[in-house]
Amino acid sequence: MSTEPKAIDELLGRSYRHGFVTDIDSDTLPPGLDEDVVRFISRKKKEPEFLTSWRLKAYRHWLTMKEPHWAKLRVNPIDYQAISYFSAPKPKADAPKSLDEVDPKLLETYAKLGVPLHERARLAGVAVDAVFDSVSVATTFKERLAEAGVIFCSFSDAVQNHPALIERYLGTVVPITDNFFASLNSAVFSDGSFVYVPPGVRCPMELSTYFRINAAKTGQFERTLIIAAPGSHVSYLEGCTAPMRDENQLHAAVVELVAEDDAQIKYSTVQNWYPGDEKGVGGIYNFVTKRGECRGRNSKISWTQVETGSAITWKYPSCVLKGENSVGEFYSVATANNYQQADTGTKMIHIGANTKSTIVSKGISAGHGQNSYRGLVKILPSAHGARNFTQCDSLLMGGNCGAHTFPYIETRNPSATVEHEASTSKISEDQLFYCLQRGVDEEDAVNMIVSGFCKTVLKELPMEFAVEAQNLLAVSLEGAVG
């Protein structure tokens, strides 16, 4: 790096010529990706050298890779040179000045979700400078966490303040060579969350990106790293529960979890990115790599996800069960309405002895939606006495949607037990009429039936989140029947 300052200065100069503005808070790189862009991002974030070279290594590997097309998805070609890889928050001049200027349809959705008024303004991107309650809430959180020794900050802050932890753990669960989108993310990731829970500490509260204000507008390439030291516990909630006003764009995040001996991580996601309109125009391509490693004995990682948004969802939150007696869980509800496509599931890799995994997947398809469950249960020769239970249920609403199940099971240890159950059903006229005959109107009846279908997953979510998730399901399936 010591020989590079000149090159970077040159780069900065060159970027400037391309209409780059010096105002650090509002600059955006012109579209395109090369090594200079990767260096620029790293430099902009004042990263230590190990990280710059890590990003470059990832970038160079990415160049050798091909976009994967094995999922059951129809993806419009993505032009990676047409994307801008560094974009500061939108200038306030472009943002709506008050709630009056925000699309009423969006506000109606917020009202249905029960989002408090001041949060609605923030989520809609209203450029008001008022200080919301959440600022003081966030401060209280920080103090309580600091007392417990828990580190919870943006990824960028962690790079500055805890570089040793980053260097030790980053890329150890999802290596830079893992897959096309993970490699791309490793090269250009913008920001994300970092959590470290010290040995024996039970994190005193649910950690949530919702309260970490500076994460609310992170870019399309988030990077999250959660480390649970021996004997610690943490529950992390991710996701904005309201729709984002985004155009058709790529969102390629990476999440890495590490659970040491006797540690437990519970990671809950409610994903509601913009799904595109009723005709399938626009919406987010949500291509995410999430993986947790149960590194220590008796450790446990539990993924719970409610995926209602995005035009295309491609994600498989997985568990690598290395430690003896470690436990992996995956609970998922995925909906695909209108022209949404979801190809989601999990991988459970059993390495340690007596490892145990549970998979419960509930897919709901409506409109022209296509919903696939894709899951791998792999039992390695070392995993004596490993056990897996998988349950995949699909619910169809209307005649134009589809549900698909792709379970892969590889067992290389004869002492393992693997169970798989699957079902596909329709919201029947009978169920609907039964509810109507009891005086319940159609919309409530559909919500009731869908919530019932998803119950085993929704009950895994923290209480306050479960209610929001249920409302979200209702909103995302609005008009799906009748």
Add this chain to the structure above:
Amino acid sequence: MSLLKIENLSATVGGKKVLNGLSLTLNAGEVHAIMGPNGSGKSTLSYVLAGRPGYEITGGSVLFEGRDLTTLAPEERARAGLFLGFQYPVEIPGVNNVYLLKAAVNARRKALGLPEVDAYEFLQLVRGKMKLMQMDESFLSRGVNEGFSGGEKKRNEILQMLVIEPKLAVLDETDSGLDIDALKVVAKGVNTLRSADRGVLLITHYQRLLDHVVPDQVHVLARGRIAKSGDKSLALELEKRGYDWVLEVA
């Protein structure tokens, strides 16, 4: 004014004519039994009254407390006080019994401009009715009809009826598939609902239910219309002689 007045009703299902000029008047306080051979249109009548999609009225009229029932959506009919006890109650996995019950009661209260029920009082009320129906409390938190036996499903229908307190209950073969003890419990439930301002339309194959719920009138439905009406002795006669003699007369 009668509670239910059906005049010259005709209806088709999937293009096939099933009801053909049916007329029937039921006053508040009365229990009528409808009997008849398989395929005579008994279940169709119950679905037509409840407004099930696919059951098309092609002629005649149905008045419920003087109101034209046929223009109302199924949920509006329910809120107006019409209850259908299903012959084959459907399972709705994951939806608590008590949750559906409460939604049903609140939907009706909302239509009447009343506030939602108090959760605690409601639970007390439901518990009382469950005791009457000899149902275990665990039914409250189980999914609607989920994994219930045939008899449990029928009891659950009657429980719902007792909690919702409709003005008119149409019970479609609620007695079929019940053993004699369950039959008595169901009959007790129906008798509990009986009052001067309510009516019950019992659709049944067997006279044995009528030993326990004594009807004011018995009708024989054949080829989509009422072929014969009488008092409870008609049911006993049908039990002895079958339906053929009625069909010949019709």
